[in-house]
Amino acid sequence: MEKAINRQKVLLHHLRPSSSLHSHDSPLSASACLAGDSAAYQRNSVFGDDVVIVAAYRTALCKSKRGGFKDTHPDDLLAPVLKALIEKTNLNPSEVGDIVVGSVLGPGSQRASECRMAAFYAGFPETVPVRTVNRQCSSGLQAVADVAAAIKAGFYDIGIGAGLESMTVNPMAWEGSVNPKVKMFEQAQNCLLPMGITSENVAHRFGVTREQQDQAAVESHKKAAAATASGRFKDEIIPVSTKIVDPKTGEEKSVTVSVDDGIRPNASLGDLAKLKPVFKKDGSTTAGNASQVSDGAGAVLLMKRSVAMKKGLPILGVFRTFAAVGVDPAIMGIGPAVAIPAAVKAAGLELDDIDLFEINEAFASQFVYCRNKLELNPEKINVNGGAMAIGHPLGATGARCVATLLHEMKRRGKDCRFGVISMCIGTGMGAAAVFERGDVADELCNARKVDNHNLLSKDVL
DSSP: HHHHHHHHHHHHHHHHGGOOOOOOOOOOOOOGGGGOOOOOOOOOSSSGGOOOEEEEEEOEEEETTTSTTTTTTTTHHHHHHHHHHHHHHTTTGGGOOOOOOSSSSSSSHHHHHHHHHHHHHHHHOOOSEEEOOOOGHHHHHHHHHHHHHHHHSSSSSSEEEEEETTTTTSSSOSOOOOOOGGOOHHHHHHHHHHHHHHHHHHHHHHHHHHHHHHHHHHHHHHHHHHHTTTHHHHHHHHOOEEEEEEETTTTEEEEEEEEESSSOTTTHHHHHHHHSSSSSSTTTOOOOSSSOOOOEEEEEEEEEEEHHHTOOOOEEEEEEEEEEEEEEEGGGGGGGHHHHHHHHHHHHHOOOOOEEEEEEOOOOOHHHHHHHHHTGGGGGGGGOOTTTTSOOGGGGHHHHHHHHHHHHHHHHHGGGGEEEEEEEEEETTTEEEEEEEEHHHHHHHHHHOOOOOHHHHHHOO
């Protein structure tokens, strides 16, 4: 930054009229762009080359096998959010360089075909390619990161990172036999542990009590209920027209789904305390303090900042950094406690610089552990509830979190600059990404540019 200021001084010296060369009254002065005003944060890329998000939407998240999407095909979940990106930005769909969709449970070639079909339903031409990515619970975020990286690399200027999961259609199950070799490697064996057992391992190893877990679940439901009641999710949720089939009569009814249907506004500690542990007889993980099995989709439109500015599109957020890390598979839930510091450090920030966190609540045990381990302010985390209330459609969660985070940052305005998304990942990993609210740096830098331009014009003329 000091070098940049010195360069400004040299340029300004040459731009001053000769009559002012020895004057101390010239209005021209060198100063740092306020976009880098954080003590820890310095911009290290050309402003126009920033990768920005101009739109992010999701479907409502619905209870698997019982909720509003139980009779909806996976491609009919993805298509509406892809279509919304086009319609709400007036984007020419042929300009999109790639669509990357995070998905976990669907068979690889089938899900890839479904995503391609969804793109056609949404109005994308055959020239726009589609692919899927699977990093388990972080697949939606990985899709967004992959698109951001491709834009940075110059492969294309506009791309879509999305996520899709129908846990109704594709339940969690191991197909085929297991390699006997796994018995020779403890860590490989731990990759096969049921996720609920890893939750119990975290609770036992790090002393997270049943009461702490139930309290976190109650708070998640109450915050999600309040957000729904006040309409805070309306800007991010795209209504989906679909059908519900009566399992007894087979009668079909047309419905429009626009509200998360797993939220329990009246959840209480007393009610949750009555639930029995699911994975271990004397355990603490229950159906009430774990994420909900869900159906849903999300999509995020990214592009180079210079392209967004040329198109006159509002910038919702700036993609800053992404980190994926590995941890012990037996306690896979600790992933965010490792991934968050890595991503924040890569952005040149400190944890205290982050204004909002969206940490996926796979299980209350791991959520509470990560929150406490990083000593995060609870008032900054999952302010509109998390997966225990809203749901966790594995491949879609990352994209859902991007939509929720950026819309909340926009609502909060200038007091909210940086946000983080993170989740644990089955088999022992964690992922995190840092986002900056789109108009913060724009306003500060543009104000400085206008001010300097006006001063320069006045002095030269």
